[in-house]
Amino acid sequence: MGKSTLFSKVILNLRSRGIVVGGCVTSEKRVSGQRVGFRIRDLLTDDEGELASVANRLGPRVGRYRVNLNDLSAVGGRALERAAREADLIVIDEIGPMELTSPDFRRSLRVCITSGKPILAVVHERMNDPLIEELKSISGEATITLSLENRDTLVAEITRRVGSEISVRDTH
Numbered sequence: 047m048g049k050s051t052l053f054s055k056v057i058l059n060l061r062s063r064g065i066v067v068g069g070c071v072t073s074e075k076r077v078s079g080q081r082v083g084f085r086i087r088d089l090l091t092d093d094e095g096e097l098a099s100v101a102n103r104l105g106p107r108v109g110r111y112r113v114n115l116n117d118l119s120a121v122g123g124r125a126l127e128r129a130a131r132e133a134d135l136i137v138i139d140e141i142g143p144m145e146l147t148s149p150d151f152r153r154s155l156r157v158c159i160t161s162g163k164p165i166l167a168v169v170h171e172r173m174n175d176p177l178i179e180e181l182k183s184i185s186g187e188a189t190i191t192l193s194l195e196n197r198d199t200l201v202a203e204i205t206r207r208v209g210s211e212i213s214v215r216d217t218h
Contacts, residue, residue: 049168049192052200053139056166058087059205060135065212066090068129069137069158070122070164072097075153083111085146086118088125089137095121100146106147118151130161134167134212146175159184164211166204 057067067116068090074085075096095117099107102112103184122145129136136158145151158165159181169178192200 048197051169052192052197052204053168054165055201056204056208057137059201063209065209066132066134067137068125068133068135069126069139073218077101080174086122086125088121088128090125090128093121093125097122101154108143108147108150111144113144113147115148115150118145118148123148123150123154126151126158130154130157130163133134133163134197135158135208136163136165136167138165140168141178141181142173143199146173146177152177155181167210 050071051061052069057071060067068088071087072090073085073087075085077123078170082101085094085109086097087094091144096114097118098111100107100110100112102114103110105115107113115179126136126138138155138158141155145155152176159177165181165185167181169181190200
């Protein structure tokens with residue numbers, strides 16, 4: 047099980063408990079078995095856009111892909127701001143080099159960080175960015191590293207941790 051499957055299962059578990067989950071998730075776009083790009087989807091509205099593609103001619107280059115700054119802002123950035131307003135939990139399935147090329151996405155991420163709401167995010171292990179450091183500083187002991195050894199037990203653990211965090215917040 048990879049991170050996307052893990053996230054999907056955790057989101058399903060939390061939603062089944064009545065927790066409103068907002069934010070954005072990414073997925074690969076494949077053609078004839080080859081990865082040609084990535085999609086981004088708003089968890090509250092199901093709006094979807096192109097995060098990056100090998101076919102793009104514009105946008106910042108990250109590896110062999112060009113980032114679609116318009117869709118990243120219109121779908122990803124708006125999803126984060128909507129989640130900061132409307133959701134019990136903010137989910138960000140990937141904060142990496144592609145996402146951080148967008149000033150709008152960065153601004154929306156800051157809105158999430160300062161919202162006080164719990165955030166469940168995937169961050170590249172070696173990301174070195176002040177915004178990532180700020181996110182990590184508010185997470186305290188809640189950081190979990192996905193590995194082959196723990197991936198099968200993490201769905202239950204993350205669901206339990208996040209569910210208890212939200213329950214505590216709801217009582218105040």
